[in-house]
Amino acid sequence: MKVEVDRLALLLQADYPYTYCFSCLASRMGMAQTAVRDTAQVLILRDHQLFAVRRRVCIGCRAVGDLLVYSKPGS
Numbered sequence: 001m002k003v004e005v006d007r008l009a010l011l012l013q014a015d016y017p018y019t020y021c022f023s024c025l026a027s028r029m030g031m032a033q034t035a036v037r038d039t040a041q042v043l044i045l046r047d048h049q050l051f052a053v054r055r056r057v058c059i060g061c062r063a064v065g066d067l068l069v070y071s072k073p074g075s
């Protein structure tokens with residue numbers, strides 16, 4: 001689980017300031033969407049200053065929803 005959490009964190013930081021939905025994240029990571037959501041929960045608990053769920057538009061598929069968002073420290 002730790003490996004997936006780190007992978008997801010790195011991916012979100014690399015994508016910044018763009019945000020992808022869980023479906024797009026899942027296909028990009030080669031994981032099931034439920035697994036990405038579980039991983040996101042762990043990531044948010046671990047680094048709640050940096051990661052949160054916010055209402056956004058996915059840059060990949062344009063879906064609007066509650067997406068996992070990375071907030072750059074100090075911005």
Ligand SMILES: [Zn+2]
Pocket residue numbers: 020021022023024025058059060061062063
């Ligand atoms: Zn998407």
